[in-house]
Amino acid sequence: MIKTTFSIKGKDYRQWAPFVLRVITGLGFLLHGWAKLSRGPEGFAKLLTQLHIPFPDIMAWITTLTEILGGAALIAGIAVSLIAIPLICTMLVAMFGIHIHYGFSAVKTIGLTPGGPVFGPPGYEINLIYIASLISLMLTGGGRWSADSFFAKEE
Template identity: 60%
Template sequence: MAPLGLRLIIGFGFMAHGWAKISRGTAGFERLLARTGIPLPHLGSVVAPYVELLGGLAVLLGIFITVAALPLIATMLVAMLTIHIHYGFSSVNTIGLTPEGPVFGPPGYEINLLYIAGLLSLMLTGAGAFSIDRLLRRNRRVRE
């Protein structure tokens, strides 16, 4: 049951982040990549959101976990080492308080590490009982 929980959270998270970049247009994400010195920011701004969206869907469904996890880990490492590392560890950086509530600064690299750890766990343990990978493996055994 644990792999299912990890898959649902990680898969949905990646899909949400990928969809947010795609649905608003990738121009803003391209500017962010260019400002941080990422080579080929246009290509990255188009490829990364689709890696997140489609890789997240694969994780959510539990299909080709290892294949899907590797590019997702790569996107997390790039984001962590180019952007989030400058803001420290914590993903919740409170920088002020207003009458409306807290004001948050940019997130640190905590979330990147959590995503990477979850993906590595899924790669090592497999997608679990409630996954397409399990169904494919079961069907292959039946045919043999």
Template identity: 60%
Template sequence: MNTKYQQYAPLILRLVMGFGFIVHGWVKLSRGPAGFEKLIAQAGVPFPHFTSWLVPLTEVGGGLALMAGGFTTLVAIPLIMTMLVAMITVQLKFGFSSVNTIGLTPQGPKFGPPGYEINLLYIGGLISLIITGAGAFSVDGLLARQRVKKAHK
């Protein structure tokens, strides 16, 4: 592989995952946290009222930070936690596949609840960003270059 282009892999990962987190968090906020609160209370997540705000704000804020490549390692940790909690409390009982086809109707396939596959993909992507860094066109890269310039003065 050409090492010249390796710095762009984290950029692609950041943009896609950041967008995904923003969309998931925004849906929870736009529908009103009360609905999400009922879901997490039923799943047995502690402090459902607080958590119904914390999770979507973490997803939206974390997603924006990922897209910008700002504080990527720090932001990845709470995002991984949200994925683990969702996986353990909600998706685990539905199995691995995120596409659970449960039947076929004249209108097309009917899908059941998603499994934990997507959670693992997000977690894997976040761990990858922790290992590789934010890559090209990132706030983290800009800050690192500024630190190097200051150190050489």
């Protein structure tokens, strides 16, 4: 019996689940980066200054571009295992620099007005979900329709 899989270092690129996870996770990073860029990274740099992040102006641009370019690379499935590393780093800094102080839950309803619910600051739940998604993609590869799958060799 001949087994045909398309893989790079043992990753099976015929799977559908990594494709869905890769596109949704990539879109999340792309949109977060785009929001920072459209508001101007200067505002994000002010937040980084309050967190005592060194070189806040430079780090604001690095983070913004990492999220935009990393998100786009994930969507396309380009070097998924490698691209995940700087994205995990951005999530760790956000988690330990900001979100850890607000507990676990990403959604905190703190009140209700005639206009709808009022939400408090998000906890670190979403950071952990992004990190778990990225680790999963590092282990499985980008799945179907990833650029990586086109370069995989048939074993």
